[in-house]
Amino acid sequence: MSLLITVGREFGSGGRELGRRLADNLHIAYYDKEILQELVKNTPYSQRYIEEVSEAKPVPLFPIHYGVSWSNVNDPFSPSTDVFKKQNEIMREMALKSSCVIIGRAADYVLRDLHPYRLFVYADMPSKIARCRERDSNPNITDKEIIKNIKRIEKNRRSFYDFYANATWGAKENYDLLINTSGQDIKELANALAVYFEPRLEK
Amino acid sequence: MSLLITVGREFGSGGRELGRRLADNLHIAYYDKEILQELVKNTPYSQRYIEEVSEAKPVPLFPIHYGVSWSNVNDPFSPSTDVFKKQNEIMREMALKSSCVIIGRAADYVLRDLHPYRLFVYADMPSKIARCRERDSNPNITDKEIIKNIKRIEKNRRSFYDFYANATWGAKENYDLLINTSGQDIKELANALAVYFEPRLEK
Numbered sequence A, B: 001m002s003l004l005i006t007v008g009r010e011f012g013s014g015g016r017e018l019g020r021r022l023a024d025n026l027h028i029a030y031y032d033k034e035i036l037q038e039l040v041k042n043t044p045y046s047q048r049y050i051e052e053v054s055e056a057k058p059v060p061l062f063p064i065h066y067g068v069s070w071s072n073v074n075d076p077f078s079p080s081t082d083v084f085k086k087q088n089e090i091m092r093e094m095a096l097k098s099s100c101v102i103i104g105r106a107a108d109y110v111l112r113d114l115h116p117y118r119l120f121v122y123a124d125m126p127s128k129i130a131r132c133r134e135r136d137s138n139p140n141i142t143d144k145e146i147i148k149n150i151k152r153i154e155k156n157r158r159s160f161y162d163f164y165a166n167a168t169w170g171a172k173e174n175y176d177l178l179i180n181t182s183g184q185d186i187k188e189l190a191n192a193l194a195v196y197f198e199p200r201l202e203k
Helices: A015-026 A033-042 A047-053 A078-097 A125-135 A143-165 A186-200 B015-026 B033-042 B047-053 B078-097 B125-135 B143-165 B186-200
Strands: A004-009 A029-031 A100-103 A117-122 A177-180 B004-009 B029-031 B100-103 B117-122 B177-180
Touching: A004 A015, A015 A029, A015 A100, A015 A117, A015 A186, A029 A033, A029 A078, A033 A047, A033 A078, A047 A078, A078 A100, A125 A143, A186 B186, B004 B015, B015 B029, B015 B100, B015 B117, B015 B186, B029 B033, B029 B078, B033 B047, B033 B078, B047 B078, B078 B100, B125 B143
Parallel strands: A004 A100, A004 A117, A029 A100, A117 A177, B004 B100, B004 B117, B029 B100, B117 B177
Antiparallel strands: A177 B177
């Protein structure tokens, strides 16, 4: 049986970097944007629409948001739940193919029958602001704007998770390990995690 | 600066074993019952009284509970807050002496100015029951009795922590790492943690 590690993460917590480094250390696959790309290839929806709904609670259909006409007008939620279903199929296929790390998308819940090891990565607000500032190309952005952005994205992730998993995003009972990256070195964290997971990899 | 690791833990989660193994791996001091022994040596109270109050929310004085007469009858809480203060002094002394692991007693909050690395160890109920059963000498104890015991002890720890730290016991914002031991190997967890902490030890 292959090893599946899922990573839930607050925005700006470094969860993606941690997942990436962990996958590199373990020489296993890593899936984040790759899932989006597969969705664009395998559904009739535009990349923009998919990006909007792939980690958000279902919203009623607004035709302007996606690229193709949609016949099933009786169910205005159907394109976003359709994306959700397709996304789940893609993640399952990835997880069954080989050991891997999957970022976000309620993969911990969706693939629960595959017994993933479920990480949740978080940080305090000052750390998240600092991390966002590091990767933001606009040096004039204010802290207030960054905080607003963090809160908006986390609100989406939270309602997506809570809606589909019927559980609370970031609540410890849904995870195996919750990592506060505030003031911590992500590289060292990834190294220690690799030591923990190494014996579980198929030889 | 020495390394201080604090361990909050649910009852039956294996937090104590994890802390013990981690201290062993790092060759640093480990304090749990040792704090109780120091309290018995350094206060006028009986061991039984200290065991009862050292990790509980202050309760009014009941003379039957402790071994010596107490003059300050105007403040019925004073013996338990007295134990709390003395316990804090002892923990601070221990933490300043050398790198160490301290179990429970809101050490993460009490010694926050020493910048501890704050672990919280938890598990699901079936795992906690199984662990309690392993170490319980009575093979006839029922699951119901074990659950009652777990809930009673955790209620004490929770109200102790919430009262003194004015924060929520087990809530992720108060910790650096939260470890779910359900189905996990404590020894392997302790090994991986040691890899993470090793570089932080004074050379």
